[in-house]
Amino acid sequence: MKLNARSIALCAVLTALALGLSTLENLFPVTLIVPLPGVKLGLANIVTVFALYELGAVPALTILTARCLLGGLFAGNLSALLFSLLGGFTAMLVMIALKHCKGLSIYGVSIGGAAAHNLGQMAAACITLGNTMVLGYLPFLLAVSLVTGTLTGFVAGLLFRAMRNIRLSH
Amino acid sequence: MTSNSSQPSLRPKPLDALVAAVVIALAVVTALLFYLPKTGSGDQLTLVITVGGQEQSRTPVTQLPDGPVRIEGRGGYTLTLSPSYSDLPFSPEWSVRVSDSDCPGQDCVHTGAISRAGQSIVCLPAQVVISLVGAASDVDAVLG
Amino acid sequence: MKRLTCLLLACLTALALTACGAEKPQEISLFAMDTYMTLAAYGDSADDALTAASREINRLEATLSRTIDTSDVSRLNAGETVVVQPETRALLERALTLSGETGGTFDMTVAPLVALWGITSDAPRVPSQEEIDALLPLVGSEHVHMDDAVTLDTGCAVDLGGIAKGYASQQVADILRAHGVTSAVVSLGGNVYVCGSKPDGTPWNVGIQDPAGSGYAAMVSLTDRFAVTSGGYQRYFEAEDGTVYRHILDPRTGRPADSDLLSVTIISDDGTAADAYSTALYVMGEQEAVSFWRAHGGFELILITADGRLLYTPGLSDAITKPEDCAYDFQLLTAQPAA
Numbered sequence: 001m002k003l004n005a006r007s008i009a010l011c012a013v014l015t016a017l018a019l020g021l022s023t024l025e026n027l028f029p030v031t032l033i034v035p036l037p038g039v040k041l042g043l044a045n046i047v048t049v050f051a052l053y054e055l056g057a058v059p060a061l062t063i064l065t066a067r068c069l070l071g072g073l074f075a076g077n078l079s080a081l082l083f084s085l086l087g088g089f090t091a092m093l094v095m096i097a098l099k100h101c102k103g104l105s106i107y108g109v110s111i112g113g114a115a116a117h118n119l120g121q122m123a124a125a126c127i128t129l130g131n132t133m134v135l136g137y138l139p140f141l142l143a144v145s146l147v148t149g150t151l152t153g154f155v156a157g158l159l160f161r162a163m164r165n166i167r168l169s170h
Numbered sequence: 171m172t173s174n175s176s177q178p179s180l181r182p183k184p185l186d187a188l189v190a191a192v193v194i195a196l197a198v199v200t201a202l203l204f205y206l207p208k209t210g211s212g213d214q215l216t217l218v219i220t221v222g223g224q225e226q227s228r229t230p231v232t233q234l235p236d237g238p239v240r241i242e243g244r245g246g247y248t249l250t251l252s253p254s255y256s257d258l259p260f261s262p263e264w265s266v267r268v269s270d271s272d273c274p275g276q277d278c279v280h281t282g283a284i285s286r287a288g289q290s291i292v293c294l295p296a297q298v299v300i301s302l303v304g305a306a307s308d309v310d311a312v313l314g
Numbered sequence: 315m316k317r318l319t320c321l322l323l324a325c326l327t328a329l330a331l332t333a334c335g336a337e338k339p340q341e342i343s344l345f346a347m348d349t350y351m352t353l354a355a356y357g358d359s360a361d362d363a364l365t366a367a368s369r370e371i372n373r374l375e376a377t378l379s380r381t382i383d384t385s386d387v388s389r390l391n392a393g394e395t396v397v398v399q400p401e402t403r404a405l406l407e408r409a410l411t412l413s414g415e416t417g418g419t420f421d422m423t424v425a426p427l428v429a430l431w432g433i434t435s436d437a438p439r440v441p442s443q444e445e446i447d448a449l450l451p452l453v454g455s456e457h458v459h460m461d462d463a464v465t466l467d468t469g470c471a472v473d474l475g476g477i478a479k480g481y482a483s484q485q486v487a488d489i490l491r492a493h494g495v496t497s498a499v500v501s502l503g504g505n506v507y508v509c510g511s512k513p514d515g516t517p518w519n520v521g522i523q524d525p526a527g528s529g530y531a532a533m534v535s536l537t538d539r540f541a542v543t544s545g546g547y548q549r550y551f552e553a554e555d556g557t558v559y560r561h562i563l564d565p566r567t568g569r570p571a572d573s574d575l576l577s578v579t580i581i582s583d584d585g586t587a588a589d590a591y592s593t594a595l596y597v598m599g600e601q602e603a604v605s606f607w608r609a610h611g612g613f614e615l616i617l618i619t620a621d622g623r624l625l626y627t628p629g630l631s632d633a634i635t636k637p638e639d640c641a642y643d644f645q646l647l648t649a650q651p652a653a
Contacts, residue, residue: 053178098189105179108186115193139201142193149193157180223343265528274436277549283528288521292350295436299343299350309533311499311506314523314543314577 010055011063018047018067019074026075042114042148048088049095049110049156057096064088083124090120106157111149118145215287217266219251220299231264231302238269243296247273251300254283267291268300288312337513339498342368346375347478348434349503355490356497356513363493367486371502374482377402378474380425390464391425391471397463405474405481406464410455412477412590416606420594421565423453425471433561434475438551440559446568453565479505480589483540487585504548505589506541517633522616524640525576531618531642532626533635540585544592545577545618546570564597571597574620578603581630582613600625608649618642
């Protein structure tokens with residue numbers, strides 16, 4: 001990706017979009033339906049997946065980091081930073097790997113990313129709490145990630161379809 | 171610089187099912203690891219009976235028989251351990267106590283019922299220790 | 315690229331899972347001093363520390379025992395004039411001081427009456443008032459003569475059982491610290507000592523048995539403290555007519571203490587004193603116990619009264635928790651009586 005004004009602006013827009021989605025999903029009390037701590041719709045991952053395909057790994061990582069840092073600041077909750085960073089980076093690594101698999105569609109990549117996100121958050125929880133009690137939630141979070149991953153993949157797919165005729169980054 | 175944008179396949183492909191299967195498998199494995207009763211790392215409340223310093227049995231309370239259990243202690247003393255289920259308010263659902271013993275002091279009988287991890291009933295003459303253990307104990311030591 | 319990412323992923327997962335390993339303690343349990351003891355310590359030196367601690371407990375039991383003929387205490391009780399070991403002397407002197415402090419509600423010379431009631435034996439019995447009156451004069455610090463050698467008046471006997479476990483917990487604490495252990499929890503038959511905090515840095519959670527039920531009356535968060543609970547509910551026997559006789563005697567009357575308290579918990583930095591105070595304050599009853607605390611201080615106190623109240627001292631305000639299903643009425647004790 002060329003480092004010109006256009007691409008920087010694009011990244012900024014995507015970051016803002018991710019932040020917006022993140023704020024939006026915090027309005028939904030998902031924990032009422034699925035009573036697990038840390039369960040989220042993962043809407044911001046839509047942007048992550050999109051950026052990964054459209055712009056490449058490095059820009060996507062940058063957007064992710066910026067989104068996590070700013071998101072923590074805006075929420076006034078920097079302690080959750082470890083959770084979102086670990087979750088986000090683990091998801092990113094998995095998605096970068098899965099992206100290379102020609103046999104996978106955007107759905108496979110998103111599901112893999114969602115599951116990895118939960119694994120990363122679990123690790124953060126264990127480190128923070130110093131014990132393994134929270135691991136009990138992992139099976140359920142992983143099951144939920146199938147749904148959220150599919151959802152993310154679907155929406156990102158819609159985005160790609162809509163953007164088919166627009167060249168974003170050259 | 172060549173663009174590294176690539177169009178992902180927007181329709182689900184067969185291999186996606188493999189990814190989903192891996193995630194499910196991972197969920198099942200972590201569920202088994204965490205929820206199956208295992209000595210030492212289980213989350214369940216477990217009854218441990220020790221006689222003369224040797225551990226005689228270690229059973230999750232959910233696998234205990236419904237009726238009384240006889241414990242042969244040292245010195246020829248025999249204790250009877252009885253579980254009980256209570257639905258009185260303010261009392262735990264399940265508890266266990268020594269309902270009978272032929273030891274002289276009867277301290278074990280007088281101890282009454284125990285229901286939480288960390289609690290124990292001790293019969294000194296018989297050298298019997300009946301204790302409840304579990305990873306999710308809310309106390310590390312019991313006074314009194 | 316793909317392989318590298320997969321490798322990275324594997325490492326990350328492995329790392330995450332190892333970070334989740336909980337540290338397991340070294341544990342030792344033994345029967346000693348007429349009770350069941352458990353010790354658990356964390357860290358590399360835990361093994362050595364615990365071995366040393368259990369050796370010390372066994373040594374103390376032999377030294378202070380009333381049943382081993384060759385111990386200083388047995389010889390004293392047999393009427394001999396004994397040049398006691400420095401440690402025994404120190405303990406005897408401490409016991410005398412504690413007796414004075416507590417107005418005789420703790421008294422090691424109550425031993426003949428303990429034997430009369432058969433409390434620690436296999437056959438407890440109810441003695442007659444005459445038998446009690448005959449032995450009551452033998453109780454009292456004035457019967458212990460601490461010169462270069464120690465002598466007891468005829469017929470008198472001492473029993474250090476009331477501070478033995480407390481003293482042992484103090485010794486165990488020193489041994490653990492000398493071995494560099496920073497996290498341990500020790501229960502010597504209900505005399506609890508917590509060393510440092512738990513491995514994850516949080517304070518130890520100590521539960522206080524509900525005298526009238528099977529759960530906990532209260533929970534306290536402690537670090538580096540001794541805690542002892544005494545209560546009539548712990549040991550007692552039922553006579554043929556159904557009367558319950560509790561095992562804690564009032565040295566002033568020679569009979570089981572007629573206390574309006576169900577249990578007394580002392581939390582302090584002094585294990586020996588905690589042991590003695592817990593028995594003494596139980597014998598004293600609520601009013602005298604509270605006055606004692608107000609006059610003395612230097613320790614934290616939890617009293618559970620027969621009429622359903624749980625009184626605690628201000629130092630415990632942040633550390634004490636009332637369990638969900640607890641029916642006691644928690645009340646804060648004040649340093650000065652309410653005007």
